[in-house]
Amino acid sequence: MKTTHILLLCFFLTNFLQGQERFLTKQGYTSFFSSSPVEDIKADNNQVLSIIDTSTGAIAISILMKSFQFEKSLMQEHFNENYVESDTYPKAKFKGKIPNINGLSNSEETVTITGDLTIHGVTKNIKTQAKIIKTQDNISLKGSFPVNVADYNIEIPAVVINNIAKTIEVTFELDHKPYKK
Template structure:
């Protein structure tokens, strides 16, 4: 009987420990900002899904493109229909690694994040600096990086080319809590 109890205890403790290394958010925040001589365009998205494996530093992010909200509804319509083609490419994703996350102590620290971002069906490798705030109950990741619109096959019509910057600034704030199945 005792070997069965030991085996059961080992299984449960392994499962519990494994579960504690995963951190999740379903309400992360991302935005992008385009500044041009004609106008500034900003869009916010509060429905960002992200998961981190703190034992490896792996991070995955999924963003529903139609969840970006603009000040003007016409901008939102053009963004979804003409530029990112949200019906054809409904999500932007990122899969990568927070370098050295497993070695970080609690507290706030600057890190490097490397990985592949896919927008509009095009995948590019990026590397950016970010701030990680790690506690026993959460992992927050905040930062920003530039995105060159043309690198993702997003075509801007000549009629509005002066209204939209060639490079937009993407900002993210992801507050992860322990993932419990």
């Protein structure tokens, strides 16, 4: 009987400690910006899912492509139907690593995040700098990185080729809270 109580206690402590190692956000923010001589295009997305495991430094991000909001509804329609083909490729995903996350203090620091970014069914390795603030109750990440549209097999029709930059700037702000099961 005593052994059973000890095993149960160990089980609950393990689950409790594991929960404190993971930080989650369901309302992260990302945007992209395309600047060309013809026009600037910006889209925002406030429904970004991200989880960080502080025991390994692993980070995973999932972005629903149809959640990007544009200033003009026609741009949003073309983005989803013609460029990223959201019905076929509904999400963009990132799986990567934040090195030495447990060695970070409560001050703002710059880290290099590396990992695989998947857009439009194509996966490419990326590396970016991000500002991070890690406390016991929060992990905030903020940064940006360039994405070459052609690298992800996103075809731009000749009619609007000058309207969309070949390289777009992706920006992110993720405010993670401890994950509780």
